[in-house]
Amino acid sequence: MSAWQVRVLFVAVLNAAVQHGTSLEEELADSILGNFLDTLKDSSDHQRGSDAAIAKFSLRKPSHPDDDLCYIIPNKPASLAACAFNSTSKTFMVIHGWTLSGMFESWMPKLVSALYEREQTANVIVVDWLSSAQNHYVIAAQKTKAVGREVARFIDWIEETANMPLDNIHLIGYSLGAHVAGFAGSHATNKVGRITGLDPAGPDFEGKHAHRRLSPDDAHFVDILHTFTRGSLGLSIGIEQPIGHVDIYPNGGSFQPGCNLREALEKIANFGMFAITDAVKCEHERSIHLFIDSLLNKQGVAKAYRCGSSDMFDRGMCLSCRKSRCNTVGYDVSKVRRARHVQMYTKTRASMPFKVYHYQMKIHFSSKVNISEMEPSLTVSLYGTKEEAENLELKLKDKLVTKKTQSFLLVTEKDIGDLVRLTFRWKETNSWSASNLLKMVSSWWSGDSDGADVEVHKIRIRAGETQEKMVFCVKDPNNQSPSQEVTFVKCQGNWRMKSKGIMRVSPESQT
Numbered sequence: 001m002s003a004w005q006v007r008v009l010f011v012a013v014l015n016a017a018v019q020h021g022t023s024l025e026e027e028l029a030d031s032i033l034g035n036f037l038d039t040l041k042d043s044s045d046h047q048r049g050s051d052a053a054i055a056k057f058s059l060r061k062p063s064h065p066d067d068d069l070c071y072i073i074p075n076k077p078a079s080l081a082a083c084a085f086n087s088t089s090k091t092f093m094v095i096h097g098w099t100l101s102g103m104f105e106s107w108m109p110k111l112v113s114a115l116y117e118r119e120q121t122a123n124v125i126v127v128d129w130l131s132s133a134q135n136h137y138v139i140a141a142q143k144t145k146a147v148g149r150e151v152a153r154f155i156d157w158i159e160e161t162a163n164m165p166l167d168n169i170h171l172i173g174y175s176l177g178a179h180v181a182g183f184a185g186s187h188a189t190n191k192v193g194r195i196t197g198l199d200p201a202g203p204d205f206e207g208k209h210a211h212r213r214l215s216p217d218d219a220h221f222v223d224i225l226h227t228f229t230r231g232s233l234g235l236s237i238g239i240e241q242p243i244g245h246v247d248i249y250p251n252g253g254s255f256q257p258g259c260n261l262r263e264a265l266e267k268i269a270n271f272g273m274f275a276i277t278d279a280v281k282c283e284h285e286r287s288i289h290l291f292i293d294s295l296l297n298k299q300g301v302a303k304a305y306r307c308g309s310s311d312m313f314d315r316g317m318c319l320s321c322r323k324s325r326c327n328t329v330g331y332d333v334s335k336v337r338r339a340r341h342v343q344m345y346t347k348t349r350a351s352m353p354f355k356v357y358h359y360q361m362k363i364h365f366s367s368k369v370n371i372s373e374m375e376p377s378l379t380v381s382l383y384g385t386k387e388e389a390e391n392l393e394l395k396l397k398d399k400l401v402t403k404k405t406q407s408f409l410l411v412t413e414k415d416i417g418d419l420v421r422l423t424f425r426w427k428e429t430n431s432w433s434a435s436n437l438l439k440m441v442s443s444w445w446s447g448d449s450d451g452a453d454v455e456v457h458k459i460r461i462r463a464g465e466t467q468e469k470m471v472f473c474v475k476d477p478n479n480q481s482p483s484q485e486v487t488f489v490k491c492q493g494n495w496r497m498k499s500k501g502i503m504r505v506s507p508e509s510q511t
Contacts (some may be wrong), residue, residue, distance in 0.1 A: 052301075055150045057093075062116040065124075066109035070503070072125065074157050087162035090170065091123040093151070097175025097201065098141075102134040107288045108352065110190040111172070114295035118331065127151060131341055133176065141204040144176055149182020155188045167220070174198040174288055177183035178224075179205060194335075195219040196273040199227045199238035199287035206239050216245050218316075221335045225290055226253035228283035237284055242341035249347040250302075250348050252310035256286040258350025292351045294330020301357040302329040303465055313345040315397050316360040316409035319464040347411045357417075358464030359410040361394065366403055366455045374399075377427045380409075381485070384416030422472060423485040426456075429474030458486055 035108065058068040070083035080087075096104060110127065115124050132143035150173075158164050169192040173181035178200035185192050197214050205213040216222045216283045224244035224478050240253070257284035294301050306325040307318030320326070327334050331348055336342055348354040361380070378394035389412040400406070459472045474490035 007359055011408055017337050022261060048306075054129070055154070057417035058126045058128060059155060060112050060126055061090050062113070062120070064479050065116070066104075068126070068128070072154075072158075074154050077161050080158075080162060080406065086121060087163065087164050089121040089123060090119050090168050091158075091164065092119075093125045093149070093169065093171045093181075094125055094172065095127045095173040095177035095180050096129070096133065097173075097177045097208045099141070102130050104128075104130075105285075107285060107292075111288060111292055113293045118295045118298070125149050126178070127177075129177075129180065132259075137203065140176055141179075141201065145183045146198045147183075148180045149187050151180065151184035152187035152189075155184060156193065159190065163415050166190050170194045170196065171219070172196045172198065172291070173200070173214070175201045175284065179214050182218045182222075186211070186220030190401045192219045194221045195244075196222040196291065197222065197224040197244060197296070198242065201224060202229070202236040202239040206236065206241060210243075213239070215242050216243070216337075216341070221245055223333050223338065224248065225249075225287040225330070227249065227256055227290070229253040230255065238287070242343050243276050245337050246327060246331075246333060246342045246344060248304045248327070248344045248346065249310060249331070250286070250290060250304075250354075252314070252345065253311075254283075256283045256346065256350075257348065257486075259283050260287070270376055276449060279362060280317050288300065288353060290348065290354055291330045292329070296330060297353045297355070300353050300355050301332055302325070302346055303358070304346040305358070305464065306331050306342055307345050308343075311397075316362075317406040318345065319358055319360040320407075321464075323466050347409075349413050357412045357415060359412070360462040361410050361465065362405050362460040363394075363408070363456055364403075364405045364458075365400055380410065381423045381426075382410075382412065382416055382419055383421045383423075384419050386417030387414040389414050389416055394400050397409055400424070418468075419463065419470060421475070421489045422459070422461075422489060423458070423487050424456065425485045458491060 022146040026422065057072045057074075059072055062068070062070060071079065072083050072085060073079040079106055091280050092117075094111060096108065098144070100104070104126075111123050114124065115122060129143075129147045133140050134148055135143065146420065156167070159166055166188070169194060171181040171184060172195070173179070173195065175198070178195075178197035181195045181197065182200075185195055193212065195218055201213050210217060214222065214224075222244035224242070224247045226238055226240070226247060226249045228238040229240035229249070238253070272304065290302075293333075303326050305318045305320070306327075307313040312318055317326070323334055324334070325343075327336065347356050347358065359382070376396075380392050380394055382388065382392065392410055392412065394408045396406070398406075398497055430458065456474075461469070461470045461472065471491045472493040475487040475489045
């Protein structure tokens with residue numbers, strides 16, 4: 001790859017962050033690029049004559065998850081016994097990604113500990129390819145195939161020497177390490193049981209043929225967590241395209257809640273390329289912590305839902321679990337093998353435990369006048385048998401249309417239990433258009449004062465986590481104050497029958 005291509009690649013990485021930033025980020029862009037690209041001159045020619053890729057295999061212990069106390073050495077069977085390798089248990093092989101420091105990241109011992117906590121008799125092997133991974137990104141990316149082949153030879157040897165069933169082998173690769181896992185799986189004589197890709201790297205792999213990256217062909221089951229896929233010039237830090245049997249995109253696969261992009265960009269402006277890891281660390285590394293969370297919080301694991309796109313999911317259109325349309329995020333994901341990639345979406349909190357509770361809310365608005373110019377603020381409060389979640393915003397993705405059901409996605413961080421009632425508030429936030437005002441005056445002149453009313457009939461709700469379907473009606477249709485919260489309770493009888501409970505929102509009462 002030429003030097004100009006290297007520049008384009010890293011400009012794209014930075015643009016991925018800058019294009020979604022605030023005005024401060026825009027002001028920082030010039031200094032960031034100047035600082036960063038100056039250090040990359042001629043990087044494509046750097047260390048081309050370095051030694052061949054070398055991988056080491058450290059079998060870590062539950063008591064010392066951050067120490068390499070014993071290495072299994074290929075072609076030396078005695079090292080298996082010396083490291084107390086258990087050939088009848090599951091074997092996890094954890095493969096790190098690109099690094100500039102030549103050191104393991106702080107997440108490594110956390111993941112090792114979490115794996116041992118879930119599978120106490122397992123073998124957790126850390127694949128150390130730091131000697132190749134600490135090159136400039138483009139060089140490290142090129143090394144992944146050679147490292148993968150070396151890992152494949154290790155897998156073949158351990159299968160033969162320890163009589164190890166490969167269904168018991170689970171490769172877990174982060175960033176570039178995910179592609180190392182893919183190459184290892186494709187070059188092993190027999191297929192391993194599972195590969196988990198934690199935000200597989202995008203640059204140099206996005207859009208490439210399956211044989212040149214991690215793909216579903218590399219293991220019996222391949223699952224992917226995408227957490228930083230926003231890209232520019234066709235590139236992104238984490239790969240955007242689906243590349244597994246199941247591809248899960250938390251929060252749409254883009255910037256993650258709780259991550260401070262502004263602070264990261266300031267560091268790049270001040271410290272140059274060696275701060276680039278800070279810019280991507282939070283979003284990119286979130287994939288690892290989501291996986292760790294799934295190991296530690298078995299009873300509170302998050303769910304993801306199959307959907308055609310992130311936008312459709314955000315509209316609340318995809319919370320069904322019928323026909324394997326939902327799945328578990330992380331370690332306990334159900335093995336779904338289809339001819340096509342299964343794309344799934346979920347929302348998360350900003351910190352562990354990451355699980356939230358999803359609700360699909362369908363509201364039918366009707367009115368005798370055109371309400372498409374309205375831009376109301378819609379909020380809902382949910383009251384359950386355990387907790388309550390108040391003042392949750394319903395985000396309108398489109399203009400309101402009469403006689404049409406609007407679908408919303410509602411997310412709570414609390415487990416409210418069984419939903420027993422809700423309150424709904426409508427507040428107009430923009431000035432009315434001349435055409436709407438004219439129609440209102442016309443309706444008043446004709447004596448039809450109700451002509452401008454907006455009516456909300458029954459509200460239908462599906463709870464994503466329990467799959468319970470509920471219908472709510474206005475509690476007291478004869479005693480309403482439209483500018484205040486209106487209470488809805490579960491409907492009695494058949495919800496398809498015409499209800500007397502209608503919520504009216506009159507423009508003259510809005511403030």
